[in-house]
Amino acid sequence: MFITTAGRTTQTMIEIAKKTALDLQVPYVPREKRSVAAITSEQDSDCFVIGKDRIELYKKNEPQPFFFHPNSAMFRVKRLQRGERDPFIDAASLKEGMSLLDCTLGLASDAITASYVVGEKGKVTGIEGQRYLSYIIENGLKTWGSGIDKMDAAMRRISVRNAEAFTYLKELQDESYNCVYLDPMFEESILESDGIKSLGHFALREEITSAAIEEALRIAKNRVILKDHFKSKRFKRFGFKVLVRKSAKFHFGYIEK
16 A cells, blocks of 8 residues: 555645555655556555545556545435434434444445434444545545535544454443444345445455354444345344335344343
8 A cells, every 4th residue: 555646736635645654654655647557556556545625545456446425324314304214223223312333334324324313412433444444434524524514513423443343342341332233245246336336345344243243232232233135144144123125125134132
């Protein structure tokens, strides 16, 4: 991994790039008008590109970068503001003042929606095992402007932890959170957005085990929630009550404490 800047480099970008390189303890490489493809080939490495408004993460030989965007959280929060329901919030039975541990943060759309619902008195923590994804997501949650004040505040409240989920779970006290959320890579493929596909180039794939479920149940006061493909056998294997959604490619399941 190395850090560089966008094509039209400014002194501010260079300063941010050098700081990012120090934060991540990886080299800073001047852009010098080279294309991303050329510079990643020369360095034989993936890279961060510091732009004017965002940080992009490029996999070597892949044209589409990963960058933070609140993804589905934008329209989900707007629906909640109109008084409509959200399937994830229903599965978790989240209310104002509650707490949620998201064990697979990803693009953080579920964590953002949860943070909006639980409000200032609540707490949302997201775990991301891949250190570079964790850095980008944490930075994006702190800086992204959605145009919705309450959603921006919800993003700023999310606490990001760079850790392997099972290891992190074992360090927590009993009933530390109202809800523990698991959103593993699906066993069946789904036609995904470009954002999800680019995330997949870097994301760690941690299998859900009986031991992980036991830890999640120990930590949760109220519910453990699982999001998975509608064909997944994990719901039955681990005893989740499934909230079936007609025509949806994935369902939510929960275990009530």
